[in-house]
Amino acid sequence: MSKVAAVEKKKISIVCFSGEFDKMLAAYTIATGAAATNREVTMFFTFWGLNALKKERGRKSMGKDFLSRVFNWLMGGRNNLPLSRLNFGGASPKLMGGMMRKNNVAQLDELMQAASELGIRYFACEMSMHILGISKDDLIDDVQSVVGVATFLNESEDAHIIFI
């Protein structure tokens, strides 16, 4: 192994598919922990995962046709992410947030802010944005590019890929 290769950073790529509150927390915990321990981290947001990146944190109708506008309103943004179990109509994420505050565990907003400061790369999935009628302007500024799977895989060469 060459000297240059020996000092190369390890790479982790996280596919954020589910968009559920607890799974998004897990994704950001791994991402920020990895970036803070000198790994190069890429997060690829697809399908329901895109909801966490919407600028509009609540429910907003967006999209180019009736169905996409309904879908986006129903899914909402970061404030509407459901718990993967025992969601109880959206009450549980708020209870979970309270429990996290009580135990001094970082909230999703804090982890996302840290991810931004740590320079974690964000890619958004072109195909699912097309289906859901979401444009890059609808997403937070941390999103560097809207890409397809080939670009994601090229950028994740030699990386561990985690699917959440």
Next chain:
Amino acid sequence: MKHFLDITRETCPMTFVKVKLRLAKMQAGEQLEVLLNKGEPLENVPRSCEEQGYKVLSCEPTDNDQHMLLIEK
């Protein structure tokens, strides 16, 4: 110049994150004192700092079962 950071109330991953972000804002040659708990932070914060090329100058136990880590950027 010596900086100070208390991560004893932080939990994973913010223990690592806060140290990393503070070191990133410091100038080369400056020192950072980090007060941390035993267990995961004690086992991994000094190691990850060394892996990133920072010098761990000392890591001493304090009176109340915590540790004081001294890092030089």
